[in-house]
Amino acid sequence: RSGYLLDAIDTAYRTIGLDVAADNDDVFAGLVTAQILQPGSKYDSIRVLAEAGATSASYSTIKRRLPRYATDEFRDAVTAVCADHAGIGPTSLVLYDVTTLYWEADEGDGFREPGFSKERRIDPQITVGMLTDVNGFPLRIQAFEGNRAETKTFLPSVEAFMDTYDLHDVTVVADAGMISEANRRDLDAAGLSYVLGGKTRELPYPIWKWRNDHPGVEYTHDQIWVSRDPGDPAKGIRPSRTIYHYSADRARRTVKGIDESLRKARNIAEGKTPVKRNRYVKMGKTTKEVNLELASQHRELAGIKA
Known part of the structure; x- marks a missing residue:
């Protein structure tokens, strides 16, 4: 049964085009497969793949490949194949939201820093923003400092997506919680159209x-x-x-x-x-x-x- 599951994941991986985006990197493919089977650490992915009957690279090899996966070029390549698969075009609707990932550490390091946590944690964390299509299919993921406000992640993610696809005519639709007055001025400066939910504190x-x-x-x-x-x-x-x-x-x-x-x-x-x-x-x-x-x-x- 695990063989059927591995075949299904591999077929989806290649259908999306992730094999092309990763330049046929088997280590990256193994990490993706392991996260689908059982989300966990990079080290734990070796065990997960072994239990499913698949081979894995050594932990030292995985660590050597990670810097490449963290580059803008690699992320843009993955973004490109995901958006192509989703059929993103001039009339497409894309969705954006953020979450946080925390580390059990005593001090921050400039990137992993304590910040606003919906789980009320005080541990160092990072803020992760994700763009998806209307069905929730992921298009782009980007990490920010843990103490950066959610509203400050929005425009950089949208602009990076626009740069990847050379988009010029984009309309931003957001609720009042995501767009501050400063963000609205930034949207004006970027020349973007927008539809924003507003906070009404006094009778207009x-x-x-x-x-x-x-x-x-x-x-x-x-x-x-x-x-x-x-x-x-x-x-x-x-x-x-x-x-x-x-x-x-x-x-x-x-x-x-x-x-x-x-x-x-x-x-x-x-x-x-x-x-x-x-x-x-x-x-x-x-x-x-x-x-x-x-x-x-x-x-x-x-x-x-x-």
Whole structure:
């Protein structure tokens, strides 16, 4: 049975074109096969392949080959065959996300450094960004310093992908968590078009004006307001348009969450429950108060997305 499995992996490997990208490097092919069979260390790949009935290079040979696999040229070659196999073209959608890999070490080395960890670890780590096609097929992987913010990995990965394929017309679509204001300026400077999910911290002017012109009138589901920004050519900021959308279902869920958080905040302020993190609790040196003003601001924005 292991023979069938090894044949299937080898067929997929060659169908994608990884054998060509790696210049028929059997060591690289063995490492790829071992990671599919049982993800683990480079040293452990020798055991995994042996148990599957395949031969492996020695550990010293594997270590000698690693510097080549870490070069930009090698990564670009792998990226090229993966994107060709996925049929990436002018109208393709590609996805980007990041994760972190940590080391059980006491100190960083300039690359493996402590940083933001979703697992709340304090060990040195690296940040890894990956581009995939719409089906999740990997196109490009890139590693960054462990203390680099996720938002700072986005543009370098996109630009490297564009360079590999000599792409010029790319539209970036991202949520507010991935794109900071500094990133938006970088996108402008790079000449990239973008569609970004925005964070709305206060009532936008077009909605404020609509409410002022329609006192006492409730929003309707799927209502839309549009704001246009002329940009600032001197600073390299192009004209943009912001679309604000109201959803009654989204508003209902948001208000329900606000009410629940307020209930917990009142219990904390009255000493009925221990102090816990709550955005509606204002902590003084000796007092605890419910922040009704902040809750009112959030209610005003309930259901609105930019």
